[in-house]
Amino acid sequence: MERWELALGSLYEPVDKLETSGGSANWLIYDKLGKRVCLLKQRGLAAKAVYEKLKDMKNPHLPEIYRLVELDGKLWVIEEYIEGSTLAEKLEQERCLEEKLALYILKELCTCLGHLHDVEIIHRDIKPANIMLTKTGQVKLIDFGIARQTKEGGTSDTESLGTKGYAPPEQYGFGQTDARSDIYSLGVTLQRMLGKDYRGVLKVIIARCTALDPADRYGCAEEIMADLSRRQRGRALQRKTAAAALGLAILLPIFWWQQKAAEEMSPVQEVVVVEDSQKEDEAAQPVTADSPSLPEPEPMEKEPGNPMVKESPAEHPKEKDPPSFTYPFLQRSQCTFYLNGSPFEEGLGIPASIWQNWAGNEESRTFPDEWTLTLHIENESAADFVFPRLEITYDREVASQTLPTIPSGAARDIAIPLGGRNIRGRLCNMGVRLEDVGGTSMYWNFQFYLER
Structure with a gap:
């Protein structure tokens, strides 16, 4: 029996021991309470601060951290097991990717890095082997074994870590790593996706990401998205x-x-020449009121607000029809839901071993504060989604909000907190309606029920 089995007790059951690298050990284990397969990793205690922040983050681009345990001077991390293949495995099969797919992966990673850098976490080992591509098309950044928090005022890192070829110069003792260090590794990864002979629009992005001097790189992932x-x-x-x-x-x-x-x-056309004598005769004729050559008087202009002057139809030409505009409707496929970071469909049965620890009584239980339903929107259209409206119905209570505009090609996560909500009678329904300014309205109905 492994040492961790004695420490964690009977809550987890070993499934398989994975290959180790760099002196760390990984196991596949089965969580009996959560009824799911998890990944168990061994890390140094220096990584505890980073993993504690990751545990608080609910991001679809990151594996969810379920539990942290200190044992024998080591940190044991129980996290989400992600099914799929790494980008490195895909590149071994295809050598390089089409620009469209590489661009999609780049945008997903930029969104992920934006959230990480906002909480002052630097990954420091971005490479194809640490990028997972799930079966549902999600992009996830994994392996935070050498990640660290931003250090203000430092001159150099205390450790020379990272993967050769992907780590920037400052990561090998030539300076202090920060968000721009991840930008460098992202640029090298993008070049690997596209191949060394690539000459498209992303070539300039790659060159700036991989500048040797951090001052010449993008300062953050948001700058990459804006330039792109x-x-x-x-x-x-x-x-x-x-x-x-x-x-x-x-x-x-x-x-x-x-x-x-x-x-x-x-x-x-026949040209008529008028003799001079004929011109003199015409000039000698008197001009009278009956003369057809007398110019007609100009029409009387209408004074503002004068009802006595009839309007001429010619004064107000028919208004032209407004130009037509086809709005790129929001599609259901562009919206996905995550419950506590895991993909979520319609119904969820909560085991009794879990909900019995929640606040409440036999008739009513209350969701813990950390339970959150997240709506992830991918704007794949050619236009912005301008102020989409979100409506949430829970236990006959209706709340609505107008969301910020989601630019074309961007993604956004909208957190729908469940904490503090009551489940009465072992079953509750929750409705989510999303409507864009183009008139498209979609509705989802979710059920939560307490298992006996």
Whole structure:
């Protein structure tokens, strides 16, 4: 029996011992209470502060940390087991990725790093082997074995860690690591995804990410997203301009030929020459009121607010129809839900071994504060989702809020807290409605029930 089995008791059952690397051991274990397979990792106690922050984070791009245990001077981490393959395994099969897929992975990692850096966590080992691609298309960053918190005012790291080829120069004792160190490793990873011969729009992004001097790199992941958005808009404009120029090059010769043909087919107009004597006779004739050459008086202008002057129909031409606009509706496939960081569908049975520890009595139980339902929205359309509206119905209580605009190509997580909500009669229903400004409305119904 392993040492950890004695410490953790009968709550967990060993499934398989995984290959070890760098002196650390990993196990697959079965959580009897949560009814799930988990990953058990051994880490040094120096990593405790980082893993405690990760445990508080509920992010779909990170494995959920279930439990931390100190044993024999080591930190044992019980975390989510992610099914799928690593980016390294995918690159072994395909050598390099299409730009569209690499761009998607880049955006997902930027979103993940943005959240990590906001809580002052630096991963320090971003590489294809530490990027998981799940069966449902999610991108997750794993292995925080050498991650650390940001140190203010430091001049260099105390340890030279990282993977050769992916770690920046400052990570080997030449300076202090910070968020820009992860940016460097992200750039190298992006280059690996696209191949050394890649010459597309992301080449400039890679060059700035991998600058040797941290001052020449992007300062944060948000700067990468902003620069990428500008370059994509510029490329789209160039394509439209090129298409317009090509269209003119095709149409101009056609217009010229049509004009030439029209001139050749038009009849010759007869030119009438008026003698000087005829002009004198016309000038000598008196001009009277009945004369057809007398100019008609200009129509009377309507004074503002004068009902006596009839309006001429010509003064108010028919208003043109407003230009049509097709809004890219939000699709159900762009919305996914996570319960405490795990994918969540419609119903969840909560084992008695779990809910019996919750506050309440036999008739009613209260969700713990850390229970959260997260709505993850991926805006895959070509336009922004402007102020989508979210409505939540729980136990006949209805609450709604207007969400911030989600730009094109961006993603957003909306936390729906469950903590403090009561489950009466062992069953409760929760409804979530999402509506965008284009008029699309989607509704989800979730059920939570207490198992006996």
